[in-house]
Amino acid sequence: MDTDEYINHLQVELKGFSAKEKAELIEEITGHIEEGQNDPHLGSNAQERNKKLDVEMGSPSELGRKLKEIHRPNRWVDFFLVFIPSEVLKYPILIILSMAFGGMSRINSSWASEPYIMASIRVSFLLAILLVVIAKQRQSLTLLLFWLPQSIISVFTLLFREKRWLPQSPFNTQLIGTIESIFWLTLMALLVSWLAYLIWTNHRNPLLVVLALIPILITFGNTTLGSYISTGQFPGGYQLPNLNILVVYGFPFGLYQISVVIWPLLFYVFRNQQVRWLGLLLYAVPLSMMNLVASINYPILTAIWVIPSLIVIIVWLVDIKRHINQPNVAIW
Secondary structure (H helix, E strand, O other): OOHHHHHHHHHHHOEOEOHHHHHHHHHHHHHHHHHHHOOHHHOOOHHHHHHHHHHHHOOHHHHHHHHHHHHOOOHHHHHHHHHHHHHHOHHHHHHHHHHHOOOHHHOOOHHHHHHHHHHHHHHHHHHHHHHHHHHHHHOOHHHHHHHHHHHHHHHHHHHHHOOOOOOOOHHHHOHHHHHHHHHHHHHHHHHHHHHHHHHHHOOOOHHHHHHHHHHHHHHHHHHHHHHHHHOOOOOOOOOOOOOEEEEEOOEEEEHHHHHHHHHHHHHHHOOOHHHHHHHHHHHHHHHHHHHHHHOOOOHHHHHHHHHHHHHHHHHHHHHHHHHHHOOOOOOO
């Protein structure tokens, strides 16, 4: 290992850190390399010790990624890149789309609802893909593992929940419909493969795995619920409880509304592992609890809606036990 060359490459990978943070990290890594090169326990000669250091530390890009995941520079930027697009921008986008398709009063009419829904899904997909590109550019794995599943969900909803791929759909009686269906299916396969690869390469960090799985599990619950509703299982309509906690100037704030602000704040801004797990729990619980209450008389649905919260709790406990038994285990 050429120390100077390695450190020069690492400095490039540490973009996003302040000058002070970068200097501290470089000093720490340089010291670790020098200690390893002089440690007889790593090998009887310099060549052997350098080989073991190469394996231990990985390439500069790998180490840079790990350091970013641990120290996470510009954490507030990641928070805003999750919260603003997912919980703030969506409302003006929906209003604009509703105006484009005949106004708010016509959204539920038979002729307007379908194109409005399809357009809103496509816009959601484009927004998610844009954030995926930004996450990739920022080299933020946590941001990527939030928006990549969202893009997959948009394509899945377009193809399966809205049934745009079925032969009997009028949309697909024309060649353009078939071409578009093939395009979306191919794209979804690529995105799912990418997500599976990221989950596999980061399987030692259960925090990241659960972050990626929560929206997939919630979508699975919504899809199952849609099947129940389509068969007339809820003749009086499916009503989610408000679970209001407080009212501010006449506007009710329920558990869900509060959690959409709190969970990304805890997960993306704080460094403490347990606080970040609490953030994931707040991500999974509110919507699951609301659906659980609404479908309490339907065992299959209630079992499905328990899964997201249960997985967060179980993996959290396993992660705590792992760190107790192996206090020096790396969190990446």
